[in-house]
Amino acid sequence: MITHALSPVHTRLASFSSLRAATTTTLQMSAAPPRHIVVIGAGIQGTSVAYQLHKRSASFPPHSSITILESQAVASAASGKGGGFMARSWGNGVTTGLHELGFDMYEELCAELNVQSYRKLPVLSVAPGRPPSNKGNQQSVKERNPSLSDVIPDWLDGSVGRISPLGLGEDTAQVTPKEFVEKMMDRMMNANCSDGGLSFKLVMGTCTGIDYEEGDGSKSITGVRYTANDKEHTLEASDVIVSAGPWSCKAEHWFENSVQLPMEGVKSTSIVWKPPLDHEGKLKSVDATALFCGEDERFGTHLEVYPRPDGTVYICGIGGSDYISTSDLQSSAFLSSCPPKPDRVTAATSAFHAMSNTYAQKGELQTVQACMRPCPPDALPYMGTVPGYSGAYINAGHNCWGIAWAPACGRAMAELVLDGECACLDLNPFDPARFTTSSKRGGRGRKKGSLSVGEQW
Template sequence: MRVIVVGAGIIGSAIALELRRRGAEVTLIEGQAEGGHTSAASAGMVNPFSLTPHETPALPFYLNSLQMYPEWAQQLQSLTHIDVEWRQGGCLRVALTPADANHLSENLEWIRRYEPNATWVEPPAALEREPTLSHEIAGAIYLPSEGWVNTERLMRALHCAVQLSGANLYTGTPALCLERLQNRVHGVRIAHGVIEGDAVVIAAGAWTSALLQPLGVQTPIEPVRGVILRLGDLPAPIKSILSSSMGYLVPRADGTVLMGATREQAGFDLRATAEGYAYLLQSLTRIAPALLHATVLGHVVGLRPDTPDHHPYLGAITGYEGLYLAAGHAYHGILMAPATARAVADLILDGKTTLPIEPFDPNRFTR
C-alpha cells in the first residue's frame, strides 16, 4: 500500500509514522522548508477536560488519545533519543470570578464521570500549590491526568522518526493539486511531476481547503492566529498547567513558562502585534500577576486551523476513492495526534477503526 501524506505538522507526521510502522510505503510532503511550524508554535497542552467548557461528543476520542500519550512519547524517545518532555503534571483550571466558579463547579459533576480524581480546590489551597496565582481567584478544579509536551522537541522527534522509518520526506515541496482518474485519487502533483499512490491523506492544516476545492469538496477551515509568549526568570516555579477563561500558563522543563494565547481572525498573517501582546499581558494580570515581573524571552506565532463546529475532519471523503482527510484540529492537534494517527491508519489499512471518530465526519458540511 502506497500512501501519500500532505502536510508534515504533528498530525501528518504522526500519521506517516504510524502507517510506516504498520508496513505501508509512505511519502510525506511538506510545502514549507521545515514542516510543523504551526504545531511547534503551540504550548503543547494535552488537556481534554480543560479544553472544553462542556461535555462534548468528542471527549471519548480525546480521552483515548490522552491514554496513548505516555507510551507514544516513550516510543518516540526510544526511536530518536529525543526527549519530548512529556509531563503528566496535571492542570489547575482556575475560576477568575464567582460566575466562573459556579460554571466550573457544575462542570465538575460530568468531569468526575471520566476523571474520578478531579477535585475542587478552594483559593487558599490553590495559592499554596501555585504561589504565582492571583489572590483574587474564586477557586479551581484540579485535573491530575492532564499533561503537556515540548512541541518543538516533539516535532523534531517526529520528523527524525519518520526518516528513520524509511518513509520519503519532501520538504519545501508544495502540493499543487490532487491527481484523479474519474472518482479515484491516485496521486499528488508537485513542481517536478506526480507522486503516485494508492491513498492520499490531506493533513495540511489551514491550507487544506485550497487542495480540496477543485474537487468540489466543502471543508471550511479558517486560520486563527495564536500568539504565545515565553517567560523566564520567574519569581516561583509553576508545577502544573494553569488554565482559565482568559488564557493559560504551561511550564517547561528548563524553568520557563509559555503564556497563551491570542485567538485572532487575521487570515494568514503571521505577525505578532502590539494588540496581541496587550491582550496577553492583560490576561497575565488576571491569572498570575506576579509574573508581570518575569522576563519576556520571545514569542511564537501559529495559525490554528479551525472549523465551524471546532471539530476536525477525520476520515474518508465521500465520492472519492483513496482520499482521506485529517485536518482542522484547531487547538486540539497536540492532544489528538496519537489517536488521529491510529484512526487514519486503521481506515486506510483495515477499512474501519474502533476509535470513536463519528463527531469528526469530514462530509458533515456537504450533506
C-alpha cells in the same frame, strides 16, 4: 468433563494448517502491488498519521513507501507554536474518544520516543484579582487558599481572585508539540529499511493537485503534484491523506469540488517567557501548574498559562484573534508568515505581571509569535474518505484540540487506510462530506466537557 488430547498426527496437521495460512498470507502480500502513501502536511497531525502507518510496516506489501509533503518546514505552524495541553476527561459527546485515546497514547508514545517535555501536571482555574486596599495586612495567595497550597505555584504571587482546581494531574498533562513532531520524524527517518521494506521520506514542496485514473465508479489516486524551486514534480501515490491544518481546505480544488471543506482560521498571538533567574543569576525551577484564567476586562485577556519542564512559561488566550476565511486560506493566507499583534503582547504581559510579582520584577520575554487553529463550522474535525475517490482521505480541522488528539487521529487514519475501517474510534461524526455550504459558527474555545474554560476568541 471429558477432554481429548490431539494425536501426534492431528498435531502435525494443525501445525501444517497454520503454516500454510501464514505462507498464503505472505504470498498474497508479496503479490500485492506496493502502496505509496503521501501525507500532505508535516505538522503534528500529518506526522502522527505517518508515524502510526510506519509502526504497521508489516501491513505493507514489499517496496511500499510513506512520504510527507510539506511546503514550509516541519511543525512550522500551530504544531511549533501551540501550548501542548491535554485533558483526558474534558471531552463531550463525540469528542470523548479522541480525548481519552489521545491522552493514553501520549504517555506510551512519549516514553517510546524519549520525549523530554511530556509530563502530567495540575491545572487551576484562576479569576482575575484587584490590588488589595490594605497592603500592610496582605496574605499570600497560598495563605488565602490553604487547601490548594501544594499546587499553587510560587510564581503566582500577585493579585488574583478565586482559585479552584480543574485537574490535579491524574488526567491533565502537557507536551511541547514541536519536540514530539521532531521525535516522530527522526524515528521514521532513522528506521532501518531492509531490501524491499517500507521506506519513508520528507519532501519539501507545495501541493498543486492530485492525479487519478477513472474506473469502477470511482477515481483511483495515482499521484500528487507539487512545485519546488519553481519546478513541477509528481509523487507516485496510491493513497493521499490531506492533513495541512487550516490550509487543508485547498483540497476542495484538488478533488475538483467533490467535497466542500469550509474552514475558518483563528489567528492568535502567544508569548513565551524565559526561565527566571535567582539573585545569583542562576536558573530557578518553575512550579509545574497550569492556569486557566478568567476574562480580565482590564486587558481583554483570558490567559492560559503553561510552565514547561525547560523553565519557560508559555501563554496564550491573549484575545484579539483574527478570523481568516476559507477563500483566504485557499489563497495561502498567513502560510509563510504569521505575525503576532504587538498590542496583544502588551496586554498579555500586563495581565501576567498583575498575577505574578516574580515575573513583573524579573521576567523577560523570550518569544512573541502567532499561529492559526483550523475551525470547521461545527468545530469538529474532518476525518475520513473523500467521496468519489479511492485512496483519498482528509484529516484536518481539529480546532484547539489538534495537538491533544494527534496520536488518536493518527491511529484512526492508519486503521482506515490500511484496514478499510477504523476500529479505535467512531469516525461518522467527522465525515469530510458533511457540509455543502454553511456559515454557522461552532464553538471555538477549549472546554471541559460542555463548560467553557479556555480561549474563546
